[in-house]
Amino acid sequence: MSEERSLNFIEEIVEEDIAAGKHGGRVLTRFPPEPNGYLHIGHAKSICLNFGLAKKYNGKTNLRFDDTNPTKEETEYVDSIKEDVKWLGFDWAEELYASDYFDKLYNFAVTLIKKGLAYVDDSTAEEIASQKGTPTEPGTPNEYRNRSAEENLQLFADMKAGKYQDGDKVLRAKIDLASPNMLLRDPLIYRIKHAHHHRTGDVWCIYPMYDFAHGQSDAIEEITHSICTLEFVSHRPLYDLFIEELNIFPSKQYEFARLNMTYTVMSKRKLLQLVNEKHVESWDDPRMATISGLRRRGYTATSIREFCERIGVAKRENMIDFSLLEFCIREDLNKTAWRRMAVLDPIKMIITNYPEGKTETLHGENNPEVEGGDGGRDMPFSNELWIEREDFMEEPPKKFFRLGVGLMVRLKNAYIVKCDDFKKDANGNVTEIYCTYIPESKSGHDTSGINVKGTIHWVSVPHAKTAEVRLYDRLFQVEDPSNEEGDFKDYINPNSLHIISNAYIEADLANAEMGKGYQFIRKGYFTLDKHSTADKLVFNRTVTLKDGWAKKG
RNA sequence: UGCCUGAUAGUAUAAUGGUAGUACGACGGUUUUUGGUACCGUUUGUCUAGGUUCGAAUCCUGGUCGGGCAACCA
Numbered sequence: 001m002s003e004e005r006s007l008n009f010i011e012e013i014v015e016e017d018i019a020a021g022k023h024g025g026r027v028l029t030r031f032p033p034e035p036n037g038y039l040h041i042g043h044a045k046s047i048c049l050n051f052g053l054a055k056k057y058n059g060k061t062n063l064r065f066d067d068t069n070p071t072k073e074e075t076e077y078v079d080s081i082k083e084d085v086k087w088l089g090f091d092w093a094e095e096l097y098a099s100d101y102f103d104k105l106y107n108f109a110v111t112l113i114k115k116g117l118a119y120v121d122d123s124t125a126e127e128i129a130s131q132k133g134t135p136t137e138p139g140t141p142n143e144y145r146n147r148s149a150e151e152n153l154q155l156f157a158d159m160k161a162g163k164y165q166d167g168d169k170v171l172r173a174k175i176d177l178a179s180p181n182m183l184l185r186d187p188l189i190y191r192i193k194h195a196h197h198h199r200t201g202d203v204w205c206i207y208p209m210y211d212f213a214h215g216q217s218d219a220i221e222e223i224t225h226s227i228c229t230l231e232f233v234s235h236r237p238l239y240d241l242f243i244e245e246l247n248i249f250p251s252k253q254y255e256f257a258r259l260n261m262t263y264t265v266m267s268k269r270k271l272l273q274l275v276n277e278k279h280v281e282s283w284d285d286p287r288m289a290t291i292s293g294l295r296r297r298g299y300t301a302t303s304i305r306e307f308c309e310r311i312g313v314a315k316r317e318n319m320i321d322f323s324l325l326e327f328c329i330r331e332d333l334n335k336t337a338w339r340r341m342a343v344l345d346p347i348k349m350i351i352t353n354y355p356e357g358k359t360e361t362l363h364g365e366n367n368p369e370v371e372g373g374d375g376g377r378d379m380p381f382s383n384e385l386w387i388e389r390e391d392f393m394e395e396p397p398k399k400f401f402r403l404g405v406g407l408m409v410r411l412k413n414a415y416i417v418k419c420d421d422f423k424k425d426a427n428g429n430v431t432e433i434y435c436t437y438i439p440e441s442k443s444g445h446d447t448s449g450i451n452v453k454g455t456i457h458w459v460s461v462p463h464a465k466t467a468e469v470r471l472y473d474r475l476f477q478v479e480d481p482s483n484e485e486g487d488f489k490d491y492i493n494p495n496s497l498h499i500i501s502n503a504y505i506e507a508d509l510a511n512a513e514m515g516k517g518y519q520f521i522r523k524g525y526f527t528l529d530k531h532s533t534a535d536k537l538v539f540n541r542t543v544t545l546k547d548g549w550a551k552k553g
Numbered sequence: 554u555g556c557c558u559g560a561u562a563g564u565a566u567a568a569u570g571g572u573a574g575u576a577c578g579a580c581g582g583u584u585u586u587u588g589g590u591a592c593c594g595u596u597u598g599u600c601u602a603g604g605u606u607c608g609a610a611u612c613c614u615g616g617u618c619g620g621g622c623a624a625c626c627a
Contacts, residue, residue, distance in 0.1 A: 314559095369591090
């Protein structure tokens, strides 16, 4: 019984094209990042769409770096992008670069000039801007617009040859200075930049603009469906126009709404600012909505793919609740993460009727969601345990199913204990609590007949290991920081990182593996940070468990 | 302001002229050696005003509101 999922609008287009026999039913998409930053969750949506579409319709996807602006692009970014796409679980057909096509693009420009459809303009940026007119007034042509093809050819060759400085001249397409679409008012298609390119080095000093590179690159690769975000809708006429005038492969552009998510920002410019201004540690800071940040935080590729599946693809603007991403990672980790015990805010419990110095080995399964428990591990038990401070109350309210004088709980995988007494220091802080255990209530062999409502986690004091545990909260205090008054950075959550330097963890956690998710029972999902060492374990909290009790309080 | 887009529960997303459905959330319950999970139930919606039609979320017209474009960025 495969439930029938309806198609999104792009899948509909693809199916229509296949049915119509367009391109012989071939599907070739591309994922075209500019290597000027790290990929974020918004890119994941595009990646899943492009690669997912190809997979579904027996097609392929190219990874193409849109590297036409040498001043912003770096090899470091290329490497991180490739790593992230692979990690998400996708394989590209070919790794390509817009810069691979610089010769072809140059020749395309020459073709345009010969057809009288492009000219070299000596105006300054300001002059060009003012001559463009406004939405209500048409632009005005300047003296350069009527240069002959011969002259333009020579000037353009001179631009390429490095005879001019940055900004001296540009090549513009000659289209329509009165067009209601401002992008058609003779857009710039080549500019001079004496800058080192991360791949072509210093071979070029003129570089094509996006509009004169993207569509042509698609055409060169014979991309059948070029999928981009909504802000490129008004570029589509240009995309189509150049393809038509150059008489090259008729790739088609389709636009969908980009992902927006609450409590975060989703633009490379802003993410770069957060890194540069040290609001976060790095691009892969676990609070960042980057793929690498989410990975370091403990998100799995499966959960991110599932998220992208659930948010859907449409043309209307959207704002996805961050909690949906959290749902996806909980759903995945619940099925895969091994259960372990860790006490983050410790208080000592002394079991007065358990022999001092005795160690008992108890057993717990790795994951109750898996048939057979997915194996298990031993855990030492003794008369002194660390338990969570919040699991004891001096004056427990009704329905508090944990500890207070006279109350009983089960220690997970161990015994039922009854709280008899506690001790406070001079400041009134509880320092120790005293319990008696029920010997007949041993986990798995309980003959006590006692039923308790609560079960709490614990770690044996003499056997506990310590670890640094980093708890993360949302990076911003408001749902849509980009849309608030003033600077988005004014809304950064000052408490987005809470470091617990000495958490007590059960002994087996010394064997924790990098990249694997663990559930600290009742506390959430955690994973080893990349800076963790054998001497100093560091765990990142991926996400808390859903907490129905906290909500009522 | 000109052009382009879009508008379905709190948030997303279906219904392609024929019963407005699904997921997440919220709320309530059952189970539970995680106040987790699982399971069950409840809740809330077609921007607005007209028109076409036996029948409109869907088609038409006007309005309202949101987003994009006017970079030598992509």
